[in-house]
Amino acid sequence: MSEVETKTIIGREEHIGKKYPMILERIFLLIGVILYIVAFPEVVQQFDTEWIGLVAALSILPFFILLTVEVIGRLLQRIHNDAN
Numbered sequence: 001m002s003e004v005e006t007k008t009i010i011g012r013e014e015h016i017g018k019k020y021p022m023i024l025e026r027i028f029l030l031i032g033v034i035l036y037i038v039a040f041p042e043v044v045q046q047f048d049t050e051w052i053g054l055v056a057a058l059s060i061l062p063f064f065i066l067l068t069v070e071v072i073g074r075l076l077q078r079i080h081n082d083a084n
Contacts (some may be wrong), residue, residue: 020080025073032069036062 043061046055 021076024076028069028072032065036065039065 001082039061043057044050047056049052
């Protein structure tokens with residue numbers, strides 16, 4: 001099987017490799033959204049005052065889940081690139 005080579009505008013040669021499994025990242029993102037919906041009431045109830053729980057659930061929890069999903073995506077990219 002011959003590799004297809006393309007040239008970019010700046011003359012750099014690129015090799016087209018195998019297709020990245022983008023569906024896996026989308027599945028993990030969907031799992032992150034579902035986890036946020038499920039964990040939201042639990043986070044609110046963990047604090048004595050409701051407004052502190054709401055602030056934590058609306059600001060800290062989404063960033064934590066997004067960070068986790070992003071790290072998983074980066075690990076998938078690393079594994080995929082090392083497999084080539």
